[in-house]
Amino acid sequence: xxxxxxxxxxxxxxxxxxxxxxxxxxxxxxxxxxxxxxxxxxxxxxxxxxxxxxxxxxxxxxxxxxxxxxxxxxxxxxxxxxxxxxxxxxxxxxxxxxxxxxxxxxxxxxxxxxxxxxxxxxxxxxxxxxxxxxxxxxxxxxxxxxxxxxxxxxxxxxxxxxxxxxxxxxxxxxxxxxxxxxxxxxxxxxxxxxxxxxxxxxxxxxxxxxxxxxxxxxxxxxxxxxxxxxxxxxxxxxxxxxxxxxxxxxxxxxxxxxxxxxxxxxxxxxxxxxxxxxxxxxxxxxxxxxxxxxxxxxxxxxxxxxxxxxxxxxxxxxxxxxxxxxxxxxxxxxxxxxxxxxxxxxxxxxxxxxxxxxxxxxxxxxx
Amino acid sequence: xxxxxxxxxxxxxxxxxxxxxxxxxxxxxxxxxxxxxxxxxxxxxxxxxxxxxxxxxxxxxxxxxxxxxxxxxxxxxxxxxxxxxxxxxxxxxxxxxxxxxxxxxxxxxxxxxxxxxxxxxxxxxxxxxxxxxxxxxxxxxxxxxxxxxxxxxxxxxxxxxxxxxxxxxxxxxxxxxxxxxxxxxxxxxxxxxxxxxxxxxxxxxxxxxxxxxxxxxxxxxxxxxxxxxxxxxxxxxxxxxxxxxxxxxxxxxxxxxxxxxxxxxxxxxxxxxxxxxxxxxxxxxxxxxxxxxxxxxxxxxxxxxxxxxxxxxxxx
Numbered sequence: 001x002x003x004x005x006x007x008x009x010x011x012x013x014x015x016x017x018x019x020x021x022x023x024x025x026x027x028x029x030x031x032x033x034x035x036x037x038x039x040x041x042x043x044x045x046x047x048x049x050x051x052x053x054x055x056x057x058x059x060x061x062x063x064x065x066x067x068x069x070x071x072x073x074x075x076x077x078x079x080x081x082x083x084x085x086x087x088x089x090x091x092x093x094x095x096x097x098x099x100x101x102x103x104x105x106x107x108x109x110x111x112x113x114x115x116x117x118x119x120x121x122x123x124x125x126x127x128x129x130x131x132x133x134x135x136x137x138x139x140x141x142x143x144x145x146x147x148x149x150x151x152x153x154x155x156x157x158x159x160x161x162x163x164x165x166x167x168x169x170x171x172x173x174x175x176x177x178x179x180x181x182x183x184x185x186x187x188x189x190x191x192x193x194x195x196x197x198x199x200x201x202x203x204x205x206x207x208x209x210x211x212x213x214x215x216x217x218x219x220x221x222x223x224x225x226x227x228x229x230x231x232x233x234x235x236x237x238x239x240x241x242x243x244x245x246x247x248x249x250x251x252x253x254x255x256x257x258x259x260x261x262x263x264x265x266x267x268x269x270x271x272x273x274x275x276x277x278x279x280x281x282x283x284x285x286x287x288x289x290x291x292x293x294x295x296x297x298x299x300x301x302x303x304x305x306x307x308x309x310x311x312x313x314x315x316x317x318x319x320x321x322x323x324x325x326x327x328x329x330x331x332x333x334x335x336x337x338x339x340x341x342x343x344x345x346x347x348x349x350x351x352x353x354x355x356x357x358x359x360x361x362x363x364x365x366x367x
Numbered sequence: 368x369x370x371x372x373x374x375x376x377x378x379x380x381x382x383x384x385x386x387x388x389x390x391x392x393x394x395x396x397x398x399x400x401x402x403x404x405x406x407x408x409x410x411x412x413x414x415x416x417x418x419x420x421x422x423x424x425x426x427x428x429x430x431x432x433x434x435x436x437x438x439x440x441x442x443x444x445x446x447x448x449x450x451x452x453x454x455x456x457x458x459x460x461x462x463x464x465x466x467x468x469x470x471x472x473x474x475x476x477x478x479x480x481x482x483x484x485x486x487x488x489x490x491x492x493x494x495x496x497x498x499x500x501x502x503x504x505x506x507x508x509x510x511x512x513x514x515x516x517x518x519x520x521x522x523x524x525x526x527x528x529x530x531x532x533x534x535x536x537x538x539x540x541x542x543x544x545x546x547x548x549x550x551x552x553x554x555x556x557x558x559x560x561x562x563x564x565x566x567x568x569x570x571x572x573x574x575x576x577x578x579x580x581x582x583x584x585x586x587x588x589x590x591x592x593x594x595x596x597x598x599x600x601x602x603x604x605x606x607x608x609x610x611x612x613x614x615x616x617x618x619x620x621x622x623x624x625x626x627x628x629x630x631x632x633x634x635x636x637x638x639x640x641x642x643x644x645x646x647x648x649x650x651x652x653x654x655x656x657x658x659x660x661x662x663x664x665x666x667x668x669x670x671x672x673x674x675x676x677x678x679x680x681x682x683x
Contacts, residue, residue, distance in 0.1 A: 218629075
């Protein structure tokens, strides 16, 4: 439905663009036949995919459209799976997905067929998931991985438990029950959070990697990120997990990494990409990682959500190629990275990855 | 004179039942019949959709049935939660609604009754998402101390076992539901109470009945079926309410009568709202199947309620 209506809008849009371009061409004695520079982009670019990227994409679209007033970019948050599907079928020239392309179900090969060669994947959205808490008389909290897993698995039930006291020798912990808050809806945040727990403390957290909280693990359920934040804020002696940008004035726990405890700053979250091994399917154009949650590298925040942007190195028509190239360049630019951090809490990419990705995007062409 | 002449002068048609009526009658009759059929068609359409889309869910297991072994194990706790929340909210709302309606129809002076009626109607105009926000932002934190008190004093009752760690319990959700149900039940009760023939009431008073005896002897028997209808409409709203419950309730999907713990059964409608956005494949069928169960349960509860009411009437 949506894509057909967009296509319907695209045809008159292209017609108008063509008229404008020919008008210009007549005035400029045919000087614009080889495509236009960054400042003169026009047209419509419709992509979509992972809903985790929605806020960041919104910020990037706003920034990109301000710089290029003749361009319309849309991002339809239909979910990661839908995004990959529409990218492979050619409906989306670019897509966002929380999972990178693999050949488990032939998606990588299909995507390569669609692009006529390689596929570009860059980790454009890296967002720390914060452990938020609201405990009487406690301002800062350190949690080692096993303690965190114990709290959320319902095995550590009071705040003055020996395990918590050991992580926080100086804090005055109340002898109150812990109210652990989790998402009551299926969510990618839960998936990434349990992915971390499963990796670092599988003996304590034995439910594996899940999108929907297991009933037997107890705790309070709340709808959406905003619901979790509200429940932690309004509850007593509560703890929960939510996108770090939404933590507001709540206390944010520092998570044990190696010998240190690290707070979820954008910088610390971005660092996990530098310390994680490249995924098996990674190539020069597919910058994809298997996140190393068990890293002991100092200053790395290990609980993050990564989402990838997928594009083709070549597109059939010049306009799409120019638009994708322009938009992706904007996302990767310092401005774009800053905007993602400010508006959506996305961690800026480490500079080496930013350069590598920019190189890939620069090579996007039509043909 | 003119009244007897007039019908013969108008154009007439035979309506098929041997009665001669005006053209207006047959047009109106057609429109009314069509309305009836359209309502039936809409209902049948919903039922057919639910059955067709819900049917594949019968074979859902494991991951597709949200981690349950089969669809029954998935739906049963939701049915339990739906009925529990609805019954609790009606227990609170119905006495309040009947009392409020009596005040408006029989006790309060006219200007006050008018204002009161208007205010109750206003409650119905508040969108449910606003009730949800109110429940999560105000009621839940405000009511938490009372839950802790209940746990301390009445913790030996299974209902108040706790632990009372958060105000977002099924009891809070039921209170929010009760407030949402209140206006519709009050409004209908008020109307049917006001329909009690004045002669009956005056006769009762003339026989020496007090105001309360008069209400018991004339208003209640006369308005019995109307009150049942009002309660059934309220029950329908309580069973089907989605957004407010999804926001207020800390749903973890267990089956318990413990009303003040953070572990609560979810309701069918809230569960669909929570999980539909992220569902794909067979999970959508599973959620639609739970919707079918709600559809059937609503019918069943409605018929049961009316049957009980009718039976009571014959005896009384």
